[in-house]
Amino acid sequence: MGLLRLRLLRIVALCFAVVMMVVISHDVYLSTKYPYARGGLSEGEFGGRFQQEEAWGKVLINHLNQNLKLAYNNHNNINYGGGKGQEQAPWHPGSTSNVSYAPGDPKPVKAAFVVLARNQDYNSLRKAMIDLEMRFNQRYNYPYIFLNDQDFDETFINMTSKATKAKTYYGKIPAEHWDYPAYIDQERARLARERMEEQKVMYGGSESYRKMCYFESGLFYKHPLLKDLEYYWRLEPGVEYSCDITFDPFLFMKENRIKYGYTVGVYELSNTIPTLWETVRNFTRDHADLVPEHNSLWWVTRDGGQTYNGCHFWSNFEIVDLSFYRSREYETFFEYLSRAGGFFYERWGDAPVHSIAAALFLQKEEVHWFDTFGYFHPGWGHCPEESAWSGGRCTCEPNRLDRFITKGQWGQCSRQWSLLPDTPSQIRRANPARDPQQLKYNYNSLKDTTIPGPSVHGIVIGAV
Numbered sequence: 368m369g370l371l372r373l374r375l376l377r378i379v380a381l382c383f384a385v386v387m388m389v390v391i392s393h394d395v396y397l398s399t400k401y402p403y404a405r406g407g408l409s410e411g412e413f414g415g416r417f418q419q420e421e422a423w424g425k426v427l428i429n430h431l432n433q434n435l436k437l438a439y440n441n442h443n444n445i446n447y448g449g450g451k452g453q454e455q456a457p458w459h460p461g462s463t464s465n466v467s468y469a470p471g472d473p474k475p476v477k478a479a480f481v482v483l484a485r486n487q488d489y490n491s492l493r494k495a496m497i498d499l500e501m502r503f504n505q506r507y508n509y510p511y512i513f514l515n516d517q518d519f520d521e522t523f524i525n526m527t528s529k530a531t532k533a534k535t536y537y538g539k540i541p542a543e544h545w546d547y548p549a550y551i552d553q554e555r556a557r558l559a560r561e562r563m564e565e566q567k568v569m570y571g572g573s574e575s576y577r578k579m580c581y582f583e584s585g586l587f588y589k590h591p592l593l594k595d596l597e598y599y600w601r602l603e604p605g606v607e608y609s610c611d612i613t614f615d616p617f618l619f620m621k622e623n624r625i626k627y628g629y630t631v632g633v634y635e636l637s638n639t640i641p642t643l644w645e646t647v648r649n650f651t652r653d654h655a656d657l658v659p660e661h662n663s664l665w666w667v668t669r670d671g672g673q674t675y676n677g678c679h680f681w682s683n684f685e686i687v688d689l690s691f692y693r694s695r696e697y698e699t700f701f702e703y704l705s706r707a708g709g710f711f712y713e714r715w716g717d718a719p720v721h722s723i724a725a726a727l728f729l730q731k732e733e734v735h736w737f738d739t740f741g742y743f744h745p746g747w748g749h750c751p752e753e754s755a756w757s758g759g760r761c762t763c764e765p766n767r768l769d770r771f772i773t774k775g776q777w778g779q780c781s782r783q784w785s786l787l788p789d790t791p792s793q794i795r796r797a798n799p800a801r802d803p804q805q806l807k808y809n810y811n812s813l814k815d816t817t818i819p820g821p822s823v824h825g826i827v828i829g830a831v
């Protein structure tokens with residue numbers, strides 16, 4: 368009996384040693400084949416796709432030394448709670464979950480992450496990039512475009528290019544895009560900054576913040592690096608992605624003809640935009656032909672256009688079909704706002720500007736809330752509701768932030784876009800027999816008691 372037990376023990380020890388040797392030699396093989404951690408790896412040096420992801424995940428885990436294991440798991444083995452082998456979460460919005468593209472492969476959508484950043488942002492940016500890689504882009508390999516008003520330095524380029532195996536591009540912003548337009552009175556702008564600083568308006572005293580907001584409002588998409596881009600995904604240093612993104616949002620948007628995607632809708636600080644709404648009203652009066660009858664203005668005004676309720680998409684995250692910003696409507700709108708001067712005499716942000724434009728020019732179904740994304744930007748965030756959270760491999764706290772965003776005061780705007788009445792094209796799709804022209808928007812049926820209930824299709828604010 369004793370001899371048998373000894374033999375058994377020997378066999379177990381032998382097996383263990385063999386397994387350890389295989390694991391160690393595999394590690395050594397990977398670290399020589401993929402010396403990413405030491406830098407300087409080009410796309411061609413990667414092997415097959417499976418190995419790429421494996422090596423990639425290992426390197427990131429070694430580098431980050433934090434709880435990233437969840438996202439590293441080979442995505443082919445993820446079970447999102449459906450039947451065995453089901454890769455698609457039940458809440459999945461489209462049919463695009465199984466795609467993945469190698470770094471140099473052409474993609475079905477000409478799309479990229481676009482990052483405005485300063486050289487000193489590289490560290491908080493790397494963290495955000497690595498989150499995004501782990502949660503999404505390690506399978507899709509969309510490129511990154513970095514823009515800066517200064518030349519990017521070597522550290523920035525080195526550190527950011529090593530955070531992804533996708534291509535990275537670095538561009539300097541043309542000087543005229545980071546400057547005052549000729550018609551702005553710079554002395555008046557300086558005095559306005561001083562006054563707003565005294566009044567403790569957030570970033571009220573900052574000149575560079577205004578240039579940033581101006582650039583992000585109407586100029587960034589004119590940069591030569593974005594020339595052929597169809598869609599862009601804005602990324603900022605310091606943000607966090609806390610749920611796996613199991614489909615390609617670019618493709619999802621393209622397939623569904625969505626122009627604007629957001630994760631968080633919040634209220635704007637009114638002391639940064641004292642005359643913005645008045646300017647928007649003037650715009651709708653002067654360019655009534657550009658505002659479609661079936662607009663989405665209910666989302667931003669609940670009193671027939673008298674006042675702005677402050678709702679805006681938090682544009683530090685946005686995925687946008689750039690044909691929207693390149694459209695005659697948007698360009699005319701931006702130019703109109705620019706000439707009014709509020710980017711510099713007040714402190715208009717790109718978030719309310721993009722958002723009011725979406726409400727003016729887009730239909731309900733052209734805007735999508737990516738409510739299954741876990742997203743955090745310092746100060747606020749979004750964590751999906753419980754069902755999506757448990758199926759979607761999230762690490763954020765369900766309901767904590769979401770409770771405020773979807774049901775509480777400050778973040779109600781996220782949910783409210785979906786309360787907009789259906790548009791004629793939606794009605795036509797759902798019920799082709801009905802004539803949408805006969806249907807009136809019924810604002811009174813919406814679940815918000817503050818709604819006045821106009822009987823027109825959209826809201827005409829220029830005439831108020």
Ligand SMILES: Nc1nc2c(ncn2[C@@H]2O[C@H](COP(=O)(O)OP(=O)(O)OP(=O)(O)O)[C@@H](O)[C@H]2O)c(=O)[nH]1
Pocket residue numbers: 482483484485488514515516517575576579602603604683745746
């Ligand atoms: N190149 C460059 N990028 C800037 C400058 N100011 C801000 N940015 C970038 O513009 C984006 C927005 O700036 P933030 O400072 O994050 O503005 P915010 O998100 O409104 O405010 P906080 O994140 O709360 O500070 C970020 O990606 C910044 O890195 C600047 O002067 N030059």
Ligand SMILES: [Mg+2]
Pocket residue numbers: 603683744
């Ligand atoms: Mg920010």
